Amino acid sequence: MSIADRLLGRGDLHSLAAPYALDALEPAERHRFEKHLKSCDSCAAEVRALSEDAVRLAWSAAAPPPSAMRDRVLAAVRTTPQEAPGRETARARAPQLPPHVWGTQPPPRSRASRPRLLLVPFATATAAAALVVASLFAVQANRTQEQLDAQRAQASEIANVLAAPDARATAGEDAEGRTIGVVASASKGRAIVTLRGYGGLPSGRVHQLWLMRPDVQPRSLGLFDGDTPLIASGLDKSAASLAVTVEPDGGSPQPTSQPVVQLALKSVGFGE
């Protein structure tokens, strides 16, 4: 360690190169070290070398993946849009949710060929849900770091539901053409729910999602935040349908109004 390092208190950061290469830092420390890396060429060189060593450790753990995984990944790839290389491009093309999120796959090439919103269940879970995931990433460009982290965590949760072998998708439309879309996994007891066309609530009102079961009080599954998909957990086999009501800000313990839309879950493996 040089005297300059000592004076500037950088010595401690230098010594984190090996733990960093092994992913053995806590998030805050990792963040601090990455910031330091930008201004420290010698650390960057050391990290590069140590990371290559860590990759040898990784490579030596190779094992054949389940063959079904290949089909699932390749199917998802066919419908998952890619990130544009530059940040500016991403910002320019992502002012809002892409119009095809609730459409059929593949995403339409032009406005003229865009299919009408669906009235029927989606063709496949992967197609629909991959689009949900894609839409999450597409709106990221203008968000703060905190929002980005939250969205990343959410995207990862969604990907987990997606990855379930029993993940299925369905959608419903109300009289006014507004849609509710669901990707659910009965084995995980989780569902990703997205509303489209329900925006423009008066201030102080919010959309709340309810789990409906025969002979049981509706249970709240959470509040919607605009177009952002809502992840509902704790669903069991008896879950018959999902319902959305308009409630005062903060939500209600029980629904205080008629559902604006309701969607049966039988086709996605629930409702037994």
Next chain:
Amino acid sequence: MEADELLVLVAGGDQKAFEELYGLVSGPVYGLVRRVLRDPAQSEEVAQEVLLELWRSAARFDPRRGSALSWVLTLAHRRAVDRVRSARAAGEREQREALRANHPAFDQVAEEVEAGLEREWVRICLDRLTALQRQSVTLAYYDGYTYREVAERLSLPLGTVKTRMRDGLTQLRKCLGGAA
């Protein structure tokens, strides 16, 4: 074709190139995630996420900063470690230990696979490290512990663990130098 070239094609939206890239990296990605997480179902989930992320963000890959393989394996490792830590934080540790006891040890599973030369070399080289170097490196990398947790588990000062990790990796590099 090499992973680096394929990744450039993938960034341009080439699905065939992705299929080929999948063939090259899915084994290391899945194996690594499985080594860290142990649980097969969770490993499959995380590996899928990583591979889909590879497709989605291929354009972010910068060949000047390292190889495609280290990029994707770094990504995979970080995801696996994040997952195992959040499981620990949620108190699922006992459950995980139980899982581990009920499944064949990873090494047995891996034995069924064609054991690569690289794997053998790494094993031999790990054996040549001092016990503290080996434990510091493997507890962090294969079990997802932070260096603070490693220090706690081994009852060592933090500085010692950081040094053992660096020395361990450096020794490993020297030993593996002849294996490439």
